[in-house]
Amino acid sequence: MTTPTIILTVWLLAGSLFTEATYYRHHRYVPHYRYREHSANTENLLPDASNPAPEATRSGVPEVFHPAPPVIHQIPEAFHPVPEVVHPAPDSHLLHQMHHHTAAEAPFSPGQSRVFYGIMFDAGSTGTRIHIYKFIQKDPVELPVLDNEMFHAIKPGLSEYKDKPEEGGNTIRQLLKIAKKTVPEEEWKRTPVVLKATAGLRLLPEEKANALLKEVQEVFEESPFYVPNESVSIMNGANEGVLAWVTVNFLTGHLYSNTRRTVGILDLGGGSTQITFLPKSKKTIENAPPTFTARFNLFNNTYELYTHSYLGNGIVAARLMTLGALGADGLDWKVFTSSCLPKKFREEVTFAGSTYKVSGIPGGYAGYKLCYYEVQRVIKGIFHQPYEVKGSSIFYAFSHYFDRAVETGLVGNRGGAVEVRDFKKKAKEVCNKMTKYGAINPFLCMDMTYITCLLKEGFGFKESTMLQLAKKVNNVETSWALGATFDFFRNFNIH
Numbered sequence: 001m002t003t004p005t006i007i008l009t010v011w012l013l014a015g016s017l018f019t020e021a022t023y024y025r026h027h028r029y030v031p032h033y034r035y036r037e038h039s040a041n042t043e044n045l046l047p048d049a050s051n052p053a054p055e056a057t058r059s060g061v062p063e064v065f066h067p068a069p070p071v072i073h074q075i076p077e078a079f080h081p082v083p084e085v086v087h088p089a090p091d092s093h094l095l096h097q098m099h100h101h102t103a104a105e106a107p108f109s110p111g112q113s114r115v116f117y118g119i120m121f122d123a124g125s126t127g128t129r130i131h132i133y134k135f136i137q138k139d140p141v142e143l144p145v146l147d148n149e150m151f152h153a154i155k156p157g158l159s160e161y162k163d164k165p166e167e168g169g170n171t172i173r174q175l176l177k178i179a180k181k182t183v184p185e186e187e188w189k190r191t192p193v194v195l196k197a198t199a200g201l202r203l204l205p206e207e208k209a210n211a212l213l214k215e216v217q218e219v220f221e222e223s224p225f226y227v228p229n230e231s232v233s234i235m236n237g238a239n240e241g242v243l244a245w246v247t248v249n250f251l252t253g254h255l256y257s258n259t260r261r262t263v264g265i266l267d268l269g270g271g272s273t274q275i276t277f278l279p280k281s282k283k284t285i286e287n288a289p290p291t292f293t294a295r296f297n298l299f300n301n302t303y304e305l306y307t308h309s310y311l312g313n314g315i316v317a318a319r320l321m322t323l324g325a326l327g328a329d330g331l332d333w334k335v336f337t338s339s340c341l342p343k344k345f346r347e348e349v350t351f352a353g354s355t356y357k358v359s360g361i362p363g364g365y366a367g368y369k370l371c372y373y374e375v376q377r378v379i380k381g382i383f384h385q386p387y388e389v390k391g392s393s394i395f396y397a398f399s400h401y402f403d404r405a406v407e408t409g410l411v412g413n414r415g416g417a418v419e420v421r422d423f424k425k426k427a428k429e430v431c432n433k434m435t436k437y438g439a440i441n442p443f444l445c446m447d448m449t450y451i452t453c454l455l456k457e458g459f460g461f462k463e464s465t466m467l468q469l470a471k472k473v474n475n476v477e478t479s480w481a482l483g484a485t486f487d488f489f490r491n492f493n494i495h
Contacts, residue, residue, distance in 0.1 A: 113136060113137065114137045115134065115135070115137075115147075116134075116135050116137075116144075116190070116191070117132060117133065117135070117182075117183045117187055117191040118132075118133045118135070118191065118192055118485045118488065118489060119133075119179050119183070119192065119193040119194065120194050120195075120482075120484055120485045120488075121193070121194065121195035121196070122198070122479060122480070123158045123196065123198065123201065124197075124199070124200055124269055124270060124271075125159055125198065125199050125200030125203070125269060125270035125271035125272075125314060125316060125317075125351070126155065126156065126157050126269070127153050127154060127156065127157050128153070128154050128157055128158055128171055128175065129152070129477075129481070130150075130151070130152050130153075130176075130178060131149060131150075131477060131479070131482070131485070132149065132150040132151075132178075132182045132183065133149050133482065133485055134149075134150075135147060146476070146482075148475070149475070149476045149477065149482075150178070151477050154171055154174060156350070157200045158171070158197060158200060158201060158212050158216070159203065159212075159271075159351075159352045159353055161212065161353075162204050162208040162209075162211075162212065162352070162353035163353060165214070165215040166215060168212050168215060168216070169215040169216060169218065169219045172195070172216050172219045172220075173219055176193075176219070176223050179193070180224070185224075188224040188226075189224065189225070189226060190226055191225050191226055192225070192226050192227075192228050192231070192488055192489075193223065193225040193226065193227060193231060194231045194232075194484070194485075195216055195232045195233075196234070196235040196484060197209070197212075197233070197235065198234075198235055198237075198240060198269060198271065198272065199237070199269055199270065199272035199309075199311055199312075199314055200270065200271050200352060201213070201234050202234055202237070202271065202311060203271050203311070203312070203317070203352045204352060208353070209234060213232050213233070213234070216232045217231070217232045220232065235480075235484075236309075237274065237308075237310075237311055238307055238308065238309055239480065239484075240267060240269075240272070240274050240309055240480050241265065241267065241274035241275065241307040241309055242294050242296075242305060242307050242480075242483070243480035243481075243482075243483030243484050244265050244267050244274065244398075244478070244479060244480040244483065245262075245264070245265045245277070245307070245483075246482075246486070247476075247478065247479065247480060247481070247482040247483045248263060248265050248396050248473060248478055249263060250482070250483070251473035251478070251482075252396075252473055260278070260301070262277070263394050263395060263396050263468070264276060264278070264389075264393055264394070264395040264396070265396050265397075265398075266395050266396070266398075266401060266455075266459075266467070267397075267398060267399050267480075268314060268397070268398075268399045268400040268401045268451070268454075269314040269315070269399055269400065270314045270317065270351075270400070271311065271312070271314040271316065271317050271352070272309050272310060272311045272317075273309070273310050273314055273315075273454065274307070274308070274309045274310075275306075275307070275308060275389075275459055276306065276307035276308075277305065277306055277307075277388075277389075277393060277395070278303060278305055279304070279305075279306050279388055281387075281388060283387075284306055284386050284388050285304055285306065288306055288384070289384060291308070292306060292307065292308045293306060293307070294307050306386055308384065310382065312326070313378075313379075313454070313458075314400075315400040315450065315451075317351065318375075318378055318450050318454075319349070319358075319443060319446055319447070319450075320336075320349070320351060320356060321378045322338055322377075322378050322446060322450070323336035323338050323356070325356045325358065326351075331354060331356060331357075334357065335357045335358070335359055336356060336357065336359075337358070337359050337361050337364075338358070338360070338361070338371070338374055339361055339364060339365055339366045339367065339370035339371055340370075340371035340375070340431070340443075340445050340446035340449060341359065341360035341361075341366070341434075341438075341442060341446065342360045342366070342434045342438040342442055343360040343361060343364070343366055344360060344362065345358075345359055345360040345438065345442045346358070346359035346360070347359070347442070367431050367432055367434075368428045368449060371431055371445055371446060371449045372449050372452075375449050375450045375453045376453055376457065378450075379450075379454060379457055379458045383459060383460075385458075385459060385460030386459075386460075387460075389459055389460055389461050390460060390462050393465070395465070395467050395468070396467075396468045396470055396473075396478060397467045397468070397469050398469070398470055398478040398479070399479075400447070400451075401451060401469060402415060402469045402471050404447050404451060405423075405426075405469050407440055408426050408429075408430055408437065408444060408448060409426075410422060410423070410426045411469050413471075415468070415469040415470040416468075416469060417467070417468050418466075418467055419464055419465060419467070420452075420456060420461050420462065420463050420464070420465045420467065421463035421464065423448060423452045424452045424456070426448055427445070427448035427449045427451070427452045430444050430445050430448050431445040431448070431449060
């Protein structure tokens with residue numbers, strides 16, 4: 001199927017998000033942009049909230065979960081609306097900011113196409129991914145379009161190199177080789193390269209995380225690409241959810257619509273998990289904890305999202321929490337067991353730079369009910385449940401939601417629509433046929449049970465809630481990377 005061209009309104013996607021409940025006055029103007037109707041058959045129709053659940057607090061979490069991160073932006077610098085510029089600045093405008101330039105290029109004239117690129121690294125807990133975006137501007141009075149994306153991932157994640165930062169830097173060098181093959185050489189000096197780390201580095205002690213970031217910065221500096229200020233950082237967890245929400249709703253066409261019908265997003269990483277949606281009821285925002293909301297302007301509309309990132313509740317961290325291993329001592333001699341694992345399974349698992357010995361229970365019992373009980377203890381009392389998720393909202397779920405659904409045969413490689421109850425049904429099947437599915441992935445029973453419990457007892461979804469599982473939308477990865485790239489282009493004043 002031919003992927004439709006995606007209109008990139010980069011200069012509209014600029015500014016600041018606010019977690020405070022404070023509106024501000026923005027420029028009153030009518031933006032002009034090319035409208036392209038996307039096939040979007042999902043809506044986020046949410047009922048009024050009547051008795052929202054009280055805020056849940058987490059206790060007993062090891063201190064390693066909350067190291068003080070390096071100085072970073074608390075919220076994305078995206079989405080501040082600016083007046084329309086009908087005559088884009090020539091490349092010499094970029095020259096002022098990009099020290100790699102040696103000469104200004106000729107102004108952009110009508111009838112002439114201009115191509116530019118952006119490179120975004122997603123340094124997650126289970127792997128590092130590179131997103132290389134190609135944009136085309138065909139006319140100075142029209143907005144650029146997103147032409148395509150080159151995506152590649154490498155394992156393990158940077159956090160696994162906490163004691164060997166130089167080796168972590170080498171993984172970035174490998175991915176930069178792909179960037180050099182993808183981006184034409186004449187574009188290298190004006191193509192920005194950015195890395196944002198997520199939960200994997202947020203879980204590390206500050207000094208070790210900083211050592212890795214410093215190494216990546218040095219690798220960037222030796223590359224032929226443009227390295228902007230603060231090009232290497234740890235991203236605030238709330239940013240992940242908001243920028244992923246922008247990416248998915250942009251790709252599905254919802255942000256072009258005046259109906260304000262959007263889809264929520266569920267992202268399940270290795271170290272953290274995010275939920276973000278646009279509430280229908282003001283009560284959802286009013287009753288949410290202050291740090292669970294974000295406000296911004298986009299397409300001359302004000303959006304106030306419900307969003308939160310739960311650090312330590314990503315799929316890999318949750319495995320170790322279920323096993324009672326995360327934050328434990330005596331890792332050299334202890335073996336952590338679970339009825340969620342095949343009885344004869346025994347393996348060493350490395351996460352955030354620490355290695356754990358884990359196994360099934362050779363002479364014990366295994367199965368869905370016992371596994372659910374173990375997983376429930378990890379989730380119970382941690383999550384705030386917005387009342388509106390019990391309504392008819394549609395959510396896009398990706399990352400490990402998608403990966404586990406594909407591994408178990410719940411959906412095919414192209415994804416698809418499922419209900420929450422489908423995860424429960426498949427989890428029971430996997431756990432009760434552990435020998436069969438254990439050969440695919442010994443953690444499948446634990447992971448599928450965790451996802452089921454997370455959706456039902458964590459976030460509070462009904463079993464009938466529809467989830468759209470997707471790895472890509474319009475051939476672009478469903479992640480926060482595209483939204484983050486919009487942000488950096490705003491800083492470069494590319495129109």
